[in-house]
Amino acid sequence: MKIIVDRQRCDGNGVCMGIAPEVFDVDDDLYLHIAENIPEDPELRARVRQSITSCPILALKLVED
Amino acid sequence: MGEMTNQIVVAGGSLAGHSAVAELIGLVPDADIVWVTGERHRAYSKPALSKEFMQARNEIAELMLPGIECDLDRLRIVSRSCASLDSQAQAVELDDGERVAFDQLLIATGARARMPGILQGVRGVFPLRTLDDAVAIRESLAGKPKVVVIGGGLIGCEIAASMRTLGLEVTLIEQLDSLLDRPFGGAFGSYFLDLHRDNGVKLIMGGKVDRLTVDNGRVAGVELADGSRIGAQLVVVGAGSEPCTQWLDGSGLDVENGVVCDAYLATSRRGIFAAGDVARWTNPVYGIQMRVEHWTNASAQGRAAARNMAAAFSDRQELLKPFADVPYFWSDQYGQKIQMVGWHQGHDHVDLDRSGDAPGPLARFYRDGRLVAAAGINVPRIVMKLRRQIEEEARTLQAA
Numbered sequence: 001m002k003i004i005v006d007r008q009r010c011d012g013n014g015v016c017m018g019i020a021p022e023v024f025d026v027d028d029d030l031y032l033h034i035a036e037n038i039p040e041d042p043e044l045r046a047r048v049r050q051s052i053t054s055c056p057i058l059a060l061k062l063v064e065d
Numbered sequence: 066m067g068e069m070t071n072q073i074v075v076a077g078g079s080l081a082g083h084s085a086v087a088e089l090i091g092l093v094p095d096a097d098i099v100w101v102t103g104e105r106h107r108a109y110s111k112p113a114l115s116k117e118f119m120q121a122r123n124e125i126a127e128l129m130l131p132g133i134e135c136d137l138d139r140l141r142i143v144s145r146s147c148a149s150l151d152s153q154a155q156a157v158e159l160d161d162g163e164r165v166a167f168d169q170l171l172i173a174t175g176a177r178a179r180m181p182g183i184l185q186g187v188r189g190v191f192p193l194r195t196l197d198d199a200v201a202i203r204e205s206l207a208g209k210p211k212v213v214v215i216g217g218g219l220i221g222c223e224i225a226a227s228m229r230t231l232g233l234e235v236t237l238i239e240q241l242d243s244l245l246d247r248p249f250g251g252a253f254g255s256y257f258l259d260l261h262r263d264n265g266v267k268l269i270m271g272g273k274v275d276r277l278t279v280d281n282g283r284v285a286g287v288e289l290a291d292g293s294r295i296g297a298q299l300v301v302v303g304a305g306s307e308p309c310t311q312w313l314d315g316s317g318l319d320v321e322n323g324v325v326c327d328a329y330l331a332t333s334r335r336g337i338f339a340a341g342d343v344a345r346w347t348n349p350v351y352g353i354q355m356r357v358e359h360w361t362n363a364s365a366q367g368r369a370a371a372r373n374m375a376a377a378f379s380d381r382q383e384l385l386k387p388f389a390d391v392p393y394f395w396s397d398q399y400g401q402k403i404q405m406v407g408w409h410q411g412h413d414h415v416d417l418d419r420s421g422d423a424p425g426p427l428a429r430f431y432r433d434g435r436l437v438a439a440a441g442i443n444v445p446r447i448v449m450k451l452r453r454q455i456e457e458e459a460r461t462l463q464a465a
Contacts, residue, residue, distance in 0.1 A: 009123070012402060013112070013395050014445045015361055018452060026445040028425075030402055053087070054364045056112040058127065 001038045001045060002063040003052065009059035016051035016060060023048050071096045071378065074157055074165055076147045077173030078102025080111070080360065081341025083130055084367035085171050085374075090135045092375035092384070097139055099165050101157065103146045103174070106196050107132070112360050114199040115223040116397050120230050121203070128196065147174065150316040152334045169336045169374050172313070172324050173367060176306040176342040176358055184215070187277055189284035190300040193220050202301060209233060210298035213287050215274055217244040219396055221303030222257070225266050226398035236295050237261065238272040238287065248394070249440050250409035252417065252428035256442070264399050269295075306358060308343045321345070323356040328387035330370040336377070340370040349389040350459040351408055351437065359394035366390075391455045401425075404445060406452035407438030435462075 003023070012030030016023075022044060025033040038048060052060040073089060073096050075082050086100050102108075109128040117123045133140065145159040156166045178192030189210075191202050202224075210233065214225045217239030228235045237244075243254040244261065261268060273290040277300070286296045308323045319325040319333040323345030330338045330346055339346070341363040345356040369388040376384035396403040412430040425443035429436060429451065435458060439451035 009127075011117075011397060012445060013397075014402075014404065014449060015393070017445065017449050018361065018393050021449060021453070026449075028443055028446060030443070030445065050368070053084070053131070054361065056110050056360050057117065057123075058110065058130070 001048065003034050003038075003048070004061040004063060005032055005034060006059045006061075009057050011057060011059075013056060015054050015056060019051040019054060020044065020047040024051060071168045072099065072166060073097070073169045073171070073374065073378075074099045074101065074167040075171045075173060076101045076157060077171075077175055077341065077343070078104050078106075078144075079108055079173070079175050079341065079363070080130070081173035081175070081344075081363040081367035081370075082171070083108035083133070084364050085173060085340060085371040086140070087133050088368045088371035089375065090133060090140065092371060093378055094139075096168075096378065097141070099141045099143060099167070101143045101145060101147055101159065101165070103144070104195065105144060109196055110360075111194075114196065115193055115220055116227060118199055119203065119224065119227040125196065125200070147312045150313055150318070152316045152318060152337060155336065167336070169378060170338070171367075171370055171374065172332070172337065172339040172343060173341045173363075173370075174309040174312070174343050175363075176308045178302070178306050179304045180302060181274075181304055183274070183276055184300070184302050184304075187279055187284050188282055189298060190277065190302065192302050192304070193224060194306065202299070205299050206231065206233070208298065211296055212236070212299045212301065213238065213295055213297035214301050214303065215287070216303035216305070217241070217246075217268075217270075218303050218305065219245065219248050219394075221301070222261065222398055223396060224301045224303065225261060226264070229264050229266055230399070234267075235265070236267040236269060236297070238269045238274060238289070238295075240271065240273055242270050244268075245396075245403075248396075249403070249405055250412060250415070250428075250430055250438065252415060252430075252440050253403075253426055253442065256426060260399060260401065306342070308345075308356065310343060325354070328389070329373045329385065330366065330388055331373065338370045338374055340366040344370075346388060348408070349387050349463065350391055350456065353408075353411075355392075355408060355410075357392045359392060361393045362390065389456075389459065391452050391459075393452060401442055402445065403440070403442050404448045405438065405440045406448055407436075407455050409438035409440075412437055 108130040178194035244257040278286040324339040326346035409430040414431040416429040427441040430438035
């Protein structure tokens with residue numbers, strides 16, 4: 001599972017971080033950091049998918065393994 | 066099952082309806098879904114309308130939420146509005162007279178912009194709620210109009226910021242003496258005033274709009290109760306919104322500033338649920354009823370209602386879950402990220418932190434010694450940490 005962020009679009013609104021803070025981290029410069037390796041945990045992966053569909057500016061894309 | 070196929074109606078074509086339909090498709094493969102979408106557009110992202118879209122930093126195609134992938138035999142999308150609900154007979158009547166029967170109904174008809182009577186029916190005066198509103202405002206920017214924004218809430222302040230970012234002359238009129246008072250619970254009052262003044266907005270605080278001046282059916286200015294007049298070719302009104310519940314009159318549902326729901330988003334009538342801006346539910350995090358008009362709430366609540374509907378529908382009790390959520394919203398103004406988590410209404414104490422490690426101001430709201438909300442400017446990590454703290458404290462309280 002890999003997540004791609006469109007840097008042109010991402011405004012650091014933090015919706016993704018609210019849903020899956022283990023994977024998404026917006027720093028104080030509003031730059032989004034995304035964890036490289038996402039554990040196989042199905043509950044976490046469900047939240048990651050939810051973060052992606054919840055992005056209000058549709059800046060996130062998922063590439064499944 | 067075997068006999069008749071069950072039918073679920075989702076009323077409302079915006080985010081809450083969209084996320085509910087997407088979830089239901091996967092959860093109840095043996096049901097037919099009728100999605101009554103109302104607006105002529107596909108579901109789209111509203112937070113961008115006053116910000117990126119208004120500043121022409123993105124276009125309509127980029128606002129559209131992904132289409133829902135599903136077998137079209139199972140999902141019927143109807144671009145009509147709901148006219149009435151017969152909760153006894155379990156049917157929704159559409160505005161073209163069609164009756165759609167349901168076994169379960171999700172009410173997600175959202176909210177509409179409030180438009181005071183004195184501001185209606187004049188060209189060049191717009192609310193901002195829908196994509197059509199945003200397109201109309203954007204189209205009127207070509208002639209570099211002088212802009213008056215009425216209302217210093219979230220929409221008003223974001224519009225003022227976007228218009229200044231575009232280099233337009235902006236006057237903002239607010240009845241109160243502070244900006245963003247309701248959304249941010251009075252925190253950062255002087256910060257917001259300075260932010261807009263420093264960016265060139267002419268602020269009229271404590272101003273009361275008396276009437277519009279009109280020239281040939283087009284707005285020419287705004288007159289205040291003190292007799293002063295401000296010239297304007299464009300007026301944007303941010304006067305709040307009201308839940309779209311008129312179609313529920315006479316339905317027997319419990320409606321009071323929104324559709325009243327329990328913690329499971331179930332209404333007073335069996336088989337009928339509500340989600341999004343229209344729903345007033347009992348949030349277990351706070352133990353009180355609230356209606357939240359923000360993106361993350363609509364998205365999460367649509368999904369949660371869908372799961373609880375599926376639980377009732379297919380007897381899968383493991384899906385049934387109360388909707389316990391710490392609300393979250395944000396605003397962007399002049400590149401500043403302003404965030405709010407929790408429910409500050411009814412707080413009895415605020416801690417303002419302007420020094421410390423935080424690069425921006427931070428406010429913590431307490432009620433009876435318990436952290437209930439937090440707001441910050443350009444401090445997303447701290448704000449999100451406080452959101453989790455509110456959640457955890459609520460869980461501990463419930464367990465106790």
